[in-house]
Amino acid sequence: MLAAVSCWGAVVAGTQGLRAEHARIDALWLARQVPPAVRHRVASRYPSARIYGDRAAMLAEHPPTQLPCYAPAPPRHLGRWAAALLAAVTIVALGVVPIGVLRATAPLWALWLLATATLGAGALWLLLGPRGTGHRAAGVVVAEVFAWVVSPAVGMAGWLLRVPVLRALLVAGFGYLRTLRPGYFPVEHAPRERPFCGVRV
Numbered sequence: 001m002l003a004a005v006s007c008w009g010a011v012v013a014g015t016q017g018l019r020a021e022h023a024r025i026d027a028l029w030l031a032r033q034v035p036p037a038v039r040h041r042v043a044s045r046y047p048s049a050r051i052y053g054d055r056a057a058m059l060a061e062h063p064p065t066q067l068p069c070y071a072p073a074p075p076r077h078l079g080r081w082a083a084a085l086l087a088a089v090t091i092v093a094l095g096v097v098p099i100g101v102l103r104a105t106a107p108l109w110a111l112w113l114l115a116t117a118t119l120g121a122g123a124l125w126l127l128l129g130p131r132g133t134g135h136r137a138a139g140v141v142v143a144e145v146f147a148w149v150v151s152p153a154v155g156m157a158g159w160l161l162r163v164p165v166l167r168a169l170l171v172a173g174f175g176y177l178r179t180l181r182p183g184y185f186p187v188e189h190a191p192r193e194r195p196f197c198g199v200r201v
Contacts, residue, residue: 004062
């Protein structure tokens with residue numbers, strides 16, 4: 001069974017449907033397997049809704065509305081994602097490899113020195129240079145990553161330097177979970193003359 005529903009008023013858009021202040025069932029599609037008694041009962045329960053035996057025909061006459069609050073997804077640049085993933089994996093590895101192994105391998109030692117210098121300079125520039133809140137927040141994040149990379153050089157105390165990064169990961173996970181709270185999804189307003197049309201199973 002599939003229903004085409006017109007919605008208007010305050011419409012809250014969700015990830016798997018929507019909630020509306022007002023709604024009206026315009027059409028119903030019933031599969032062939034639905035018993036005649038159930039079909040008759042549904043038709044008597046929704047007398048104003050047109051009953052369809054062809055799902056494609058119902059969707060053609062009642063096409064779902066593309067809600068304006070959903071912007072089209074930007075094209076993904078796989079090259080940037082791959083570079084960011086490679087940089088993240090490299091930073092994580094540099095913060096875990098013991099300092100003896102780093103010094104014994106010339107390429108790893110050069111990479112460690114370069115990452116340490118770059119992250120340290122970036123953290124200082126963001127924390128001391130610009131005065132925007134966003135720059136200071138970015139400076140704190142870069143400083144935490146700097147502490148992660150430097151941690152192998154200070155032995156057992158390096159585990160304390162890893163705490164800020166682990167805390168940041170927990171905060172980021174909690175922030176993502178907060179986006180799932182009620183009221184996070186946008187509310188759209190549609191007049192009765194131009195209702196949204198949605199499809200519900």
